[in-house]
Amino acid sequence: MSDDILARFEGLPPFSEIRVEAIEPAITDRIEANRAALDRLTDAADPPTWDNLVAPIEAMEDRLERSWAPVRHLNGVASSPELREVHNRCLEKLTAYYSEKAQHPGLFRAFKAIAEGPEYARLDAVQRKVIDDALRDFRLGGIDLPEAQRDRFRAIDARLAELESRFEQNLLDATDAWSLTVTDPARLEGMPESVRDLARSAAEQRGVEGWVFNLQAPSVIGVLTHAADRALRREVYTAFTTRASDQGPHAGRWDNGPVMAEILRLRREKAELLGFGDYARLSLTTKMADSPEAVLEFLDDLAHRAGPIARREFDTLAEFARENGGPEALEAWDVAYWAERLRQSRYALSQEELKPYFPVECVLDGLFAIVGKLFGVRVAEREGVDAWHPDVRFYALEDADGRPRGGFYLDLYAREHKRGGAWMDECISRRLTAEGIQQPVAFLTCNAAPPVGDRPALLTFDEVTTLFHEFGHGLHHMLTQVEYRPVSGINGVEWDAVELPSQLLENWCWEKRALDLVAGHYRTGEPLPDDLFDRLRRSRNFNAGMAMMRQLEFSLFDIRLHRETGADCEPATIQAILDAVREHVAVLQPPAFNRFQNGFAHIFAGGYAAGYYSYKWAEVLSADAFGRFEEYDVFDPLVGRDFLGCILERGGSRPALELFCEFRGREPSIDALLRHNGLVDGADGTGVDGS
Ligand SMILES: [Zn+2]
Numbered sequence: 001m002s003d004d005i006l007a008r009f010e011g012l013p014p015f016s017e018i019r020v021e022a023i024e025p026a027i028t029d030r031i032e033a034n035r036a037a038l039d040r041l042t043d044a045a046d047p048p049t050w051d052n053l054v055a056p057i058e059a060m061e062d063r064l065e066r067s068w069a070p071v072r073h074l075n076g077v078a079s080s081p082e083l084r085e086v087h088n089r090c091l092e093k094l095t096a097y098y099s100e101k102a103q104h105p106g107l108f109r110a111f112k113a114i115a116e117g118p119e120y121a122r123l124d125a126v127q128r129k130v131i132d133d134a135l136r137d138f139r140l141g142g143i144d145l146p147e148a149q150r151d152r153f154r155a156i157d158a159r160l161a162e163l164e165s166r167f168e169q170n171l172l173d174a175t176d177a178w179s180l181t182v183t184d185p186a187r188l189e190g191m192p193e194s195v196r197d198l199a200r201s202a203a204e205q206r207g208v209e210g211w212v213f214n215l216q217a218p219s220v221i222g223v224l225t226h227a228a229d230r231a232l233r234r235e236v237y238t239a240f241t242t243r244a245s246d247q248g249p250h251a252g253r254w255d256n257g258p259v260m261a262e263i264l265r266l267r268r269e270k271a272e273l274l275g276f277g278d279y280a281r282l283s284l285t286t287k288m289a290d291s292p293e294a295v296l297e298f299l300d301d302l303a304h305r306a307g308p309i310a311r312r313e314f315d316t317l318a319e320f321a322r323e324n325g326g327p328e329a330l331e332a333w334d335v336a337y338w339a340e341r342l343r344q345s346r347y348a349l350s351q352e353e354l355k356p357y358f359p360v361e362c363v364l365d366g367l368f369a370i371v372g373k374l375f376g377v378r379v380a381e382r383e384g385v386d387a388w389h390p391d392v393r394f395y396a397l398e399d400a401d402g403r404p405r406g407g408f409y410l411d412l413y414a415r416e417h418k419r420g421g422a423w424m425d426e427c428i429s430r431r432l433t434a435e436g437i438q439q440p441v442a443f444l445t446c447n448a449a450p451p452v453g454d455r456p457a458l459l460t461f462d463e464v465t466t467l468f469h470e471f472g473h474g475l476h477h478m479l480t481q482v483e484y485r486p487v488s489g490i491n492g493v494e495w496d497a498v499e500l501p502s503q504l505l506e507n508w509c510w511e512k513r514a515l516d517l518v519a520g521h522y523r524t525g526e527p528l529p530d531d532l533f534d535r536l537r538r539s540r541n542f543n544a545g546m547a548m549m550r551q552l553e554f555s556l557f558d559i560r561l562h563r564e565t566g567a568d569c570e571p572a573t574i575q576a577i578l579d580a581v582r583e584h585v586a587v588l589q590p591p592a593f594n595r596f597q598n599g600f601a602h603i604f605a606g607g608y609a610a611g612y613y614s615y616k617w618a619e620v621l622s623a624d625a626f627g628r629f630e631e632y633d634v635f636d637p638l639v640g641r642d643f644l645g646c647i648l649e650r651g652g653s654r655p656a657l658e659l660f661c662e663f664r665g666r667e668p669s670i671d672a673l674l675r676h677n678g679l680v681d682g683a684d685g686t687g688v689d690g691s
Helices: 020-043 050-077 081-102 105-116 125-140 147-177 193-206 217-226 230-241 257-273 279-284 292-323 332-347 351-357 360-375 461-478 499-510 512-518 530-541 544-564 571-585 614-631 637-648 656-664 671-676
Strands: 179-182 211-214 378-381 393-398 404-413 423-428 431-433 436-438 441-448
Touching: 020 050, 020 081, 020 105, 050 081, 050 105, 050 125, 050 423, 050 431, 050 441, 081 125, 081 147, 105 125, 147 257, 179 193, 179 230, 193 211, 193 217, 211 217, 217 230, 217 332, 217 441, 230 332, 257 279, 257 544, 257 571, 279 292, 279 544, 292 332, 292 544, 292 571, 292 614, 332 530, 351 461, 351 530, 360 378, 360 461, 360 512, 360 637, 404 461, 423 461, 441 461, 461 499, 461 637, 499 512, 499 614, 499 637, 512 530, 544 571, 544 614, 614 637, 614 656, 614 671, 637 656
Parallel strands: 404 441
Antiparallel strands: 179 211, 378 393, 393 404, 423 441, 431 436
């Protein structure tokens, strides 16, 4: 057994002591130990029970996961060529191990014996859910296949893991590889100070004169939203939307096209081996939605409602641009820029005007105060916790009775070698051990612009809502009261219901009483002025139709891709499906060089395959759940405690629909989503979420 720290640490991962060269031996040893234990446990003569089989397996899986989680996380937020290589080799071994486990005949027999024997009646409902889910997963892991097909199935899983990881690396490399140095200050026209400062500090870091723009989100968004220089916008847009593709400045260098095509071919083959017609159908067997048809119908219905609104919004925008010295016809790199001008002219509201009110400390204090009111939890920073970067902080969570409920790492700022976007990942899961409850710990990751000079980091309003969103996921993970890892926190929750807590929490960003806790001018501490809030609130549905159509474009593309591509899938097939979807829903056809799909990590590397619709699906739930708060009071502690007790604490211990009905007192209704998005007559002008 490896005696490395990674193999034996308890509690929080010792990040600074993790040596890259020790990772593979530690993980490999752990896998081997688990393999041996599986054989030993399933060879035992006693009839299998929860205590002699399920519990020890859960414990050893947990040990492996706790060792692997920090490695997986480091690979995402502090990548290096050495770490990446080790990560990939470990991932290969882990994938092989999990595929084997899913097809372990003795293990399957033992679970079946529990399900069919007297033990099942002795288990509580949560334990039964664990057994039922496991039996389902054995079938989805190919246990029922003839041997030759089982081998092929495992080979597919291994290759898929490799390809998905390659997709992500190509994207990261392509993102990091491009930058643009601007030396003529005239090219910065229109850019607010914050965007210039960011570019200036990027230039300083590289030791060059002028301003450096890159493909990290704050820089790209800064240029596309503010740069008056149209050629500059076009250049950044082109580099960004051709990342990891056969187009653009690095054409062919990290092309994800063949990777994506092979992923889709293999997913299809896997689905067919299991007897599903296509991958979408396989993907939906573990989700809340009944069938791909039900998903398509849901998406088409929304497209039908939002389409005319989106087209009107676009026409208005195009006309506004023409009347104000803009181009005759808007191109893709013009939309964000003119939308921002129109927003300013209509609501006298600029993103930049809001930013000084959202210094990061103030936002965090406000967020913690809000979840304190709603769910009775207290959040306190803990100093001196070992992490992977000096900007990272650690917080501990306590409930109203002062009992510890978990903790989280917060990594807020964009930097090189860190994956883009925002996400929550598990570090430690809650479960009952021989020593008592193991407290859950989460990784919360954002990519906001870092502080520049001695001015604190100021968040855009979008970044504020994103932080609330990820914190919602974090609460789901940390506040769970479930004692078995496979269904604690977000584990075992249907994927298309997972966004319920995260999207629910975003709603408080639009409530004045909540924002008063969140906002405070970084120089004066002054709260967000009423008038500014009114303008913000009125602008909530600004271009909400277009935003909705964009989400529907991604969702429809994803679900159609996983229904319609087969053994002959090529990059051109993918493009053709995307073109067809855009024909149907896009208000502006992007240029032919656009390769958005080559950077669509959600579905090619992030677990959302045939599941991107989940954002909209769960928004039905989150909007409807928030409706209950609206009916009483957005800070009603009883409604908050109900949400805590019915949803946040229950994890995947019961089907999401049942839990929702328990909270809402009825089945979900789409009305609140339509109302919040301005898609019904008499809508109240509140808006679309930032998923
Ligand atoms: Zn989310």
